[in-house]
Amino acid sequence: MAExxxxxxxxxADKLIEQLKQGTAPWQKPWEATGSSGLPFNPTTGKRYRGVNVLNLMSEGRADNRWLTYKxxxxxxxxxxxxxxxxxxxxxQFEEERVVRDESGKPVLDAEGRQRKEKVELERPRAFYAVVFNAEQIDGLAPIVTTTHEWNPVERxxxxxxASGAKITEEAGDRAYYRPSTDSITLPLRSQFPSxxxxxxxxxxxxxxxxxxxxMPHGVEMARLAA
Structure with a gap:
């Protein structure tokens, strides 16, 4: 089936299932994306996205939580x-505005001579779609205020x-991963973690x-580890 x-x-759902397999679903991340202060929202309307839109936008892994249309x-x-x-x-859309009509089908006017309107609940709600872009994809927007956390390192x-000898790098971002080709670990900044x-x-x-x-290449060591 075409996308x-x-x-x-x-x-x-398919995207989230794949992220769950990889351990990168939004709610599996114990850190906060840089600059993020909460759930995805539209800076033009000031409203937060709701329902499945929240999961869809958060799954994009953006550091900024502002999403808006091209226009x-x-x-x-x-x-x-x-x-x-x-x-x-x-x-x-669960309701729409309609002109109030009398028994003969003529529009009912108010005291000022304008057509009266009323909101009517739709028998079949209508679904609409829009394409939005993250602030990271847009030039010319004011930078978002960054949220940081402070906590004391645990010496142990x-x-x-x-002692691991691993090459560990911390950088602003929304990913934590190990790269075998460089034998290195990349983590978000410490200030992105609440604790x-x-x-x-x-x-x-x-x-x-x-x-x-x-x-992995050493079967004996693997056996000892599993023992």
Missing amino acids: GKIPFHQRV QAAAQGAQVRKGEKGSLVQYW AEAILR ADRFYATALHELGHNAATRI
Whole structure:
């Protein structure tokens, strides 16, 4: 089935399932993306995205939580960079405004001679879609205020990391990973973690991948580890 024909909710579910397999789903990250102060929201309307849109936008792994349409960006004097791919959001219309009519079908007028209107609940809600871009994909937007955390290092945990001999780099971002080709570990900045335990849990998790790669070729060592 072509991607465009796959229902929106199914596409989001498939993406999240894949991220769950890789351990990178939004709620599996014990750190906060740089500059993020909460859930995805639209800086033009001031409203936060809701429902499945929250999961869809958070799964993009962006450090900025601002999302807006191409036209909304342009209205602020900003510009979506050429070649950037937007993300789909879905919203529903549950009611619509209709002109009030009398028994003969003529519009009912108010005291000022204008047509009276009323909101009517739709029998079948309508789904609409829009493409939004993250602030990181847009030039000309004001930078978002960065949220940082301060906590004291745990010496015992630091000693474990030092003793491992692993090359560990901390950089602003939204990923924690071990790269076998360079035998190195990359972590988000410490200030992105709300507490020390979350930072060290992430560091030790990646250190486990490092250790597993080192001993993988040696069956004896693997056997000892499993014993």
